[in-house]
Amino acid sequence: MGSFILLSLLPLLVTGIISYSESGKSIENNARIFSTEIVKQVAKNVQLQMAQVESDSQALVLSDDVQSGLLRYAGENDAERVRARADMTKILLDAYGSFDYINQKYFLGTDMKIMDAQVFPQLSAAVVRLVEHATGPKGRPYWTTLDVFGGDKSIVMLRDIYFKANGRGAGSLFLGVDQSHFAGVFDNVDLGSGSGISVLDSRTGSVLLKTASKSAIAATTTPDQTLLDDIRSSLAQRRSVGFLIYDVKSVANTQDNPSGKYVAAYAQIPRTSWFVVSSIPYGNLLSEAKSVRNQIILIGLLCFAASIVLAYLISRSISTPLEELIDSMKQAEKGNYAIRMTQEGDDELSTLSQQFNDMATKIAQEHERLEERVGERTRDLEEANHKLASLSLTDGLTGIANRRHFDTVLLAELHRAARTGKPLALMMLDVDFFKNYNDHYGHQEGDVCLRKVARLMQSHARRASDLVARYGGEEFVMLAVDTDAASAMGLAEGIRGALEALALPHAKSPLAVGCVTTSIGVAVLIPDDEQTAEMFIRMADKAMYRAKEQGRNQVVMFGRDTTTTLSPA
Template identity: 35%
Template sequence: MKTSLNKKLPLKLVLIIPFIVQIVGTVTLVGYLSYRTGRSAVENLANQLMTQTSNRVRDHLNHYLQIKQETIAVNYKAFQEGHVDVTNLNEVRSHLWQQATLASPPFVTGFANSKGENVIYMSLPEEDNIIVREITLPDIFSNKFYRLDNRGQKEQLLSAKTVPLDIRTTDWYLQAREKKKQTWSPIFIDQTVPTLVINSLYPIYDQSNNLLGVFHSGVRLRSIGSFLSQLKFSPSGQTFIMELNGNLVATSTQDAPYRNQSNYLTPLNAKNSDNPIISAIASQLEQEYSNLSSISERINLRVDVKNNILFAQVEPYKDKYGLHWLLVTIIPRSDFMKEIDENRKITWLLCIGAFILSIVVGIAIAHYISQPIERLNQASSDIASGKMTSTAIMTQITELQNLANSFNFMANQLENAFETLENKVKERTEELTIANEKLELIANLDGLTQIANRRRFDEYLKSEWQRHLREKQPLTLILTDIDYFKRYNDHFGHQQGDECLKKVAQTIASISHRSSDLTTRYGGEEFAVILVNTNIQGGITIAEQMRDAIASLKINHPRSEIADHVTLSLGVFTVIPNHNNTIEDFIKTTDQALYLAKSKGRNCIHFIQSDSNQEKKDKLSDYLLTSEIDDHEDLFDRDKDTGNEINL
């Protein structure tokens, strides 16, 4: 045992061990830093994509659901002003018929009175005509469906069925009676379609505070799921919406958010979904938040599902009518890690190559160093044994100098190898930075027309509004709509419709030559132009140029009622921002001008003069607004005397 403890290591091994340890540590550290940098960049990129996607979903819900609330607000206003007697079912039918004819599918509007009667007008994509569903006295349990002609008269009885359910006992009717104000119904399942449905509600009371009935407008939530499925933000990314009780509202995978139990449909809790990703995210939320309503701001989660890390972002969605949902966006890390893993493999191969090369060089150097030292040791032994050599000391001094030179040589090699690895890491980081910049550019650009999108419009208008507020300069907004574009699409098809949108967008964008002005695609066939430091006369001039330029394109439009080519209707409004007006008022007033241009024959420009008189401002703010779905041809009930029209 004493011999084992006193056993000495060979000189070459003593020299090479510290060198190997240093190389291994350096290579491991470089590899780890490279991996961590790539992983951090991936997570940041995923969070940015999820935020952008969540914003798009929020914008869609704001637009889509607001239409339903505005629909019943129009009905309530008509009742308040005495245009509709809700006790006269024929007057209600006439009002709802007019509303349905002006809407684009899908559109559902109805009225249920306190007697148990219910009239619903439906304009659905799968039907050629408007359908009315009626429940009338004396049999309030009989549901009759009629197809209507173009005058609103009953043309054909489609079906008649007995449903043992009093409409006054339904959850949505009871919700309206309980809230006593404009609100949303609980989500329920239409067992006949089948689909999830939510109703916008407005209860109607007489002067004695007796409930006369409820105006309602239905929303089929599967249309929200269709929108989610079109969001291509990641190869395997998913989005879904859930209620605070955990039930699914809509998913991008188009999985049914309900279950069929004994031929009866029931809501599906997200954690019970057959989709493992949705189920995992919902279960994680339930574990971390016992009460989902406590999620008051955007949160990020990391969930491991079958050895695949999921990045998830959860954001609450609320509106002033009591709606409270959770928007969930999910991106698997594997969607981004393929390229990162390849780069990491290359980095590790370079590290291993450098390590092997360093070991080979280290062994050679150790051998080169050990030989003169061994000779020096032999010389010392010879001297101890009495064999003296005059060259021993000189040899010793020379070899020590060679040893220092060799270490300097190795240090230089190691430094070069380290710099090479750092350059590789820097190159990969720069590539990721460029990718992020490209994504930011794409986020502000409309993919079809290649002009600025709605997100860029909102950001730029907010910025310019604040600047004009400080500088007291006029700010002009032009909203324009392609006349009868839905008919153009129906006649030529969506592909040629897209080409038409591109031509119109590029032509409009070429009108304003100032770099400070912004042309955007506002939505569908609508475009918006922000003109900074521009008065109403300047705005009208630009609008005239836009209208003339589109007309000069001579894009054939056989389905137009006003010309044989594509034309524009334009609304112009100018305001000097102050603390008594808002961006929303600015956009809404310009939208009113656009509506008036369309209502007076289209292919014209309409502008509204800005008036600081508070009484006129209040009158203007009372105008009613409603919008169609897809066609974007708005319905307003306004005082026409506030606007000015330019017919060209």
């Protein structure tokens, strides 16, 4: 009965979940479109305000008074230069003195000096540094920020000035615009409780302008790092508009925003590194959908509670014997096949109880036989696995370790040597002109030759821990623990000399000895945490190829500055 009631509730629950999910997606998509259009419009309004300042400044720098004053200041007459400085200061006062939003206004000559003699030295130095490091397009205004006294920032427009007569540089115009001048673009923007809109500089990561909202996200002067990283990524990809859902770790849990998650849209102000950013609490977007979801869940919980009560009442008269049978079956599932049901009567449950007792007896007998068979198969499997493990670590042709086994042992020995601080030696051996040998004597004789080389190397292993392996083709390796450079070179030379002394005929060898020879590369190191197996193998391999380049049938030691070579006299 409980199952049927739960099944009837399933459509209600599924409908609630789907409704919440779909409405959430729709609201999120609408928020993306709405907030993106808002920041684009605000960015456009800020750009228009900036364009007005640029237009006014262009008319000023092209005026005859400014051109004449800069020309006199660029001359060599000191008296004229003094008069020009006074005239240029007056021109700025006449042009911008009535504008409250222009905080600083300076002309700078080509000598990077402010013409207004009354400017504080500290401010003058800051202005000069800013002008010197300006990186705007030539001939176009450049917008940036300047830290002023008290920790505030002034929005700065810089413009290069050129003489109309010859197009040569005449100086620069510096205008410090108060942030309040741009605050009006936010007056008609209302994104709801807890939301905020601001202008931030992606280059410095600082907030230039923000709304007067008292919400935590709007009041902050430092943007969230996740948001800032996404904006900088968009800037690098030349995308001027973006949308992001992110968590603000610094925002405390509140009723308005319990998760600290925000939805942000941003748009770049053209020709600047500034972005208009709107931030809306994610919880505000989904508040309506959550209300519907909560109502559906409440109805579902009430119905579920009613079904539990009904199921309990029915179980008292019907399901209790079934629960006892289920409990007995669980005990049998855990391995207790001795349990038996005591239900008596002629009803269906009594019949099921008797059949369960018969089944438990048969399973107990089968379980005993199965355990015997499993024991036999386990022993057979262990023997097969032991043989398979041995085959997987051995080279089928030579009977020595294969490359897989070598890689495993090399990694372990590198770690051990790093802990103990003792040297580890690696020798890489290549049979000289083995292809010629195979072509002349045939592959069967070539295999015989490789087996002899393997046995010879195995016989030169000094310790049980030394490992000889076939690395591939006609290449072999020997790993010798606790072996310094001198011992390793002696061991390698012993192998080389023993193979030459074995005098295996090699009619197609270009070497004068006329027998099978080998080139051996030796690498010795006391490994540390930065050393890897690949680096160690590469060292020995480079030494081996150096031996080949130097004429073969010799031993070469890998070194940082020099390479030591041993070859027959």
